[in-house]
Amino acid sequence: MSGEEAWIRAFAASVIELEAPAAVKADVQGFLAGHGVPAEALVALPEAAAERLAIYRTMVHGRLRGAVEDFLPNTATRLGRLRLRLEIAQFVAEAAPVAPYFWRVTGEFLRWARPRWAVDTTLPDYLLELALHEWSDAELGNLPAGGEAASGKPLALDGPVQFDGTVRLRRYRWAVHRASATEAPPAEATALLQYRDRSDHQVKTLELTPRAAAVTERLLAGEPLQGALQGACAELGVALDDELLAAMAGYFADLAERGALLGAA
């Protein structure tokens, strides 16, 4: 390993490794030497090297933390600054961002945090779902998909339907969309349909009834309309009657008007 490579590896390690702050503070030369920086380079280090190296770590972690605070404001408030700082340090050490796009950092962080938070009893039960909901808003708002041309074909019972590329069905155990900055969401099974509006680019959220959610889930999976309706009714133990068909017709018309449902696929 050349001296140049060793410097870059050591520098990166000071930002990434969980134990780096203590090791750098205790013996910066030993830390760098341990990562292969040649002895002759260490002699020329300035007196404040440990402090300066730590500044880079602070800046990198602070920038990542800021991204999470921006995209998950209510989640970040509930975690608290100290806990979020520790989470970011752990994230950087274990996974770290990979994509070159800064706006995706929060999604990468959440992908890493999800299995940990799901079993972490020190966190509010609803926190993971609140975070997923906050990120869903940002993710759909920035998805490259969306705004596809409509097929122009009317819905047909024997065929699947075409949604806008940003339409997603999210299911939560808490009504996370009703959480405020300070109030916890009600513990209420919730199905949300989200999509990005074609004209103002804002992410819109619709709270769905159980039957609308069941039908939508099947349609998003590509089932033909008739099969989706029959399957949803069977799943929920409700009759596929005129009332349900009328309600679904109204729901589809609303989605079409919003530009979320584009017609038959």
Place this chain on the structure above:
Amino acid sequence: MSFRAGISARAAVPTGVGLGLRGPFLAEVDRGAADGRVPFWEVSPDNYVARGGSRPARLASVAERFPILSHGLSLSLGGLDPLDAEFLAGLRGFLDAGLRSPWHSDHLCFSGHDGKMLHDLLPLPWTTASARRVAARVREVSERLERPMLVENISYYLPLGGAPLDEAAFVVEVLERADCGLLLDVNNVFVNASNFGFDPLEWLARVPLDRVVQLHVAGHEFWDDERRDLIIDTHGAPVRSEVDALLAWVIERTGALPVLLERDENIPPLAELLAERDRVDAVYQAALARHAAGAAA
């Protein structure tokens, strides 16, 4: 084709003092709030590539009315990892799609290591081996993007010990080996000069001004307001008079260039930012007049 010829062949180069097109005022600019007030906008493609929604739609609208300069943050030109082919392809597609930027620029730093992206500008050792490696990557990026590249000098807070070159020598070596242009950040020169006790004009005098294609100016802040012994390049404050002076020094010698006023933290309302742009532009115009007078004499 030299980098100069490459630039001339691509698009008209805007001059004067422009601004970075940032999220907080993108919608305002799209609605025309800065029309006639800014000669160009600089955008970071990293914030637009592989992204949908309002941002790219608004940028497309702004790009119809203003020249756009492209400046990235994520290429990790000095990194040890291979260049990210997928990112470069996306960047190329974005630049080809109608921005008409005469070049793309990024920083003389590394931003990631071992597959981890750290999203910051981390310093490189100032060695010939490093300059050779970085220059080869700059050339590769330029070829893959099929457009000239500029590299930007960064602020650093810890020079990596034992390097045989100093920063200016390192920058010059990269420029010559890569045959690329310099995006000269005079605020970074000032920050480094203040933090490490050298004369910024001596540093500037060592840079080949014929390779300077664009300038950056910005404000900075102290790391510790009580100790005031280290300046950090935050882009979070108005430009200081010492940085104005360095801007003027360069423009007096080069003539008209695009100058970008950077503001990325504590972003004020657009009207306030435009007022600061006007103030920096007055510095720029005065220097330009002195350049013209010198040329006439």
